[in-house]
Amino acid sequence: MTPYTIAQEAYAALGVDTEAALQRLAATPISLHCWQGDDVGGFEKEGGELGSGLAVTGNYPGKARTIAELRADLDQAYALIPGRHRLNLHACYADFSGGKVDRDALTIAQFQSWIDWAKARGLGMDFNPSYFAHPKADDGLTLTHPDAGIRGFWIEHGKACRRIGAEMGRQLGSATVTNVWIPDGSKDLRMDRKGPRVLLEASLDAVFAEQIDPQFHLDAVESKLFGIGSESYVVGSHEFYLGYAIKNQTLCCLDAGHFHPTENLSDKISSVLQFVPEILLHVSRGVRWDSDHVVLLDDPTMALMQELVRGDFLGRTHIGLDYFDASINRVAAWVIGTRNSLKGLLLALLEPAAKLRELEAAGDFTSRLALFEECKSLPWGLVWDEHCRRQNVPLGSAWMGALKTYEKQVLAARA
Ligand code: RNT
Ligand code: ZN
Numbered sequence: 001m002t003p004y005t006i007a008q009e010a011y012a013a014l015g016v017d018t019e020a021a022l023q024r025l026a027a028t029p030i031s032l033h034c035w036q037g038d039d040v041g042g043f044e045k046e047g048g049e050l051g052s053g054l055a056v057t058g059n060y061p062g063k064a065r066t067i068a069e070l071r072a073d074l075d076q077a078y079a080l081i082p083g084r085h086r087l088n089l090h091a092c093y094a095d096f097s098g099g100k101v102d103r104d105a106l107t108i109a110q111f112q113s114w115i116d117w118a119k120a121r122g123l124g125m126d127f128n129p130s131y132f133a134h135p136k137a138d139d140g141l142t143l144t145h146p147d148a149g150i151r152g153f154w155i156e157h158g159k160a161c162r163r164i165g166a167e168m169g170r171q172l173g174s175a176t177v178t179n180v181w182i183p184d185g186s187k188d189l190r191m192d193r194k195g196p197r198v199l200l201e202a203s204l205d206a207v208f209a210e211q212i213d214p215q216f217h218l219d220a221v222e223s224k225l226f227g228i229g230s231e232s233y234v235v236g237s238h239e240f241y242l243g244y245a246i247k248n249q250t251l252c253c254l255d256a257g258h259f260h261p262t263e264n265l266s267d268k269i270s271s272v273l274q275f276v277p278e279i280l281l282h283v284s285r286g287v288r289w290d291s292d293h294v295v296l297l298d299d300p301t302m303a304l305m306q307e308l309v310r311g312d313f314l315g316r317t318h319i320g321l322d323y324f325d326a327s328i329n330r331v332a333a334w335v336i337g338t339r340n341s342l343k344g345l346l347l348a349l350l351e352p353a354a355k356l357r358e359l360e361a362a363g364d365f366t367s368r369l370a371l372f373e374e375c376k377s378l379p380w381g382l383v384w385d386e387h388c389r390r391q392n393v394p395l396g397s398a399w400m401g402a403l404k405t406y407e408k409q410v411l412a413a414r415a
Contacts, residue, residue, distance in 0.1 A: 003379075003385065003386075004385070006382065007386075008383075011350060011378065015355055016350055016352050020349075021346065021383065022386065022387055024314070025387060026387070026390075028083070029083070029124060030083075030319050030338050031085065031126045031177075031318065031319065031320035032077065032078070032085055032087055032088060032334055033088045033321050034087060035090055036321070036325070036330055037064045037073050037331070038070060038330075039063060039324055040054055040324055042090060042092030042094075042130065043092070043095070044092050044094070044134075049133065050133050051137070051140075052133065052137055052140060053132075053140070053227025053228045053229050054133075054183070054227075056292075056326050057326060058327025059326060060329060061411065061414070062410075062412065065414065067095055067113070070093070073331045074087065076331050076410075078121070078123075079402070080339075080403065081334075081339060081393065082342065082391035084123070085338070086126055086174075086320075088320050088321075091106060091127070091129050091130040091164075092133060092134075093114070094110035095110050095112075095113045103134060103153075103160070104153050104154075104160060105160065106161065106164060107160065107163070107164065108163070108164055110164075111164050115167075115171050118172060119171065123172075124176070125169075125172055125176055126179070126318070126320060127164060127165040127168060127176050127178045128180075129157050129160075129161035129180060130157075131143070131154060131181065136150050137154075137183070140184065140185065140229055141184050142182045142184055143184065143200055143203035144182070144203065144235045146199075155203055158180060158203075159207055159209075162207070162212060162217065165217050166216045167216075169216035175214060175218050176218070178217060178218070178219060179220040179222055179320075180207070180221050181222040182235070182236055183227060184200070184230070184234070184235040184236065185226070185230025185232075185234040186232050186233040187231055188231075188232050197235055197240055204244060208250070218278065219251060220251035220253040220279075220318075221236070221241045221252065221253060222254075222258070223236050223238040223240065223241040223242070223253075223258060224236065225259055241253075246275045249277055251276065251279055251280050251318070252276045252279050252280070254272065254280070254281055254282070255282035255284055256300065256301075257286040257290070257291020258282075261286060265281065265304050266300065269304075269308065269311060270307065270313075278316045278317065278318065279313075279318070280318045280320060281320060282322035283304070283319060283320065283322070283341050284321070285300075285301075292325065294323055294325050295337035295338075295340050296340055297343050301340060302344045305341070305344035305345045305347065306348040309345070309348040309349055309351065310348070310353065321334075321337050321338065321341065323337060329407055335403065343384055346380060350383060352371065352375065355371065356372070
């Protein structure tokens, strides 16, 4: 008997096939957000203002300053995360080694080196137009700017990003999800809440007008409750984008930190997926007003993953991460958040689903609750270790040793 086979037997006694769970886990990619590596800096300019309600706190040494450094950091993170995953890139991470262009003129030329890099590693890619940290976003308004010229600029940016995303998906053989999030909103009360929403729908319609083969490319739209500087009104609210996504059958992006603090994504998935084809998740952790802390293996994350498995929604869900913490080692932040997301998913895949459904159907809610709770002390950690062993990554907390070495040898040199 090995530790894994002990766990396998314990689960089999409850009708759970750990091998099937491990297969499913290995086949589920998580999209790592490039922006955790450099505090949403990007490579357009030296140390510009982030703005648009996005704020990163902390100054842990070793932040990636170049594309090469960011790629090295990502390589280190992927090496410590079991499984084959994806890269989620923002447009402001364009490679301008062939010459600088503004955001409305971006083409595949500025992203080919990223695609080549991803291809060499067998990674799929996701993409995002960047509607922030730009002089034309200084008013906090982009696709809903009252000036038609500025609106037009951002519409062109959106169109350019969709073409780039489609080409990424085509070259990598896996559809790229391109996600639109805009900061547009108002710090104080607005007289007119309707007008900007009418503009937003028209702008999005213009951005999405070109038909693109879903085999290569999928569109997502992301709502937000409020941001710094948009406390009183956000144009792209949940109701707005849910309506837009249902009407246009785009993906709906749900960010765990973009709702009232007592709301949970796990409660929303089965409703949203009843009416839109697929969803994109920004797995994150809200702490008070902020939504950008490193993902934990906490109740909301576990409930989210349970819902994806219980509802058989994994095939219609694109899982990405979205947080930015500069107060700890940034590479570790990727590793911790991704491993926790995967652990949550494994826990969900190991649920004695048939047994729980049987109890529920029989109205035996006492046994259902008892079994939910007993599951928490089943030896799932041994199954996780087996996953790490099969995927050739360090077991348990051993990855921290590799990370400390990287910190000493690579990050410390970036003084
Ligand atoms: C902001 C949104 C958005 C961004 C990234 C950088 O509130 O969550 O997803 O975090 O696009
Ligand atoms: Zn997000």
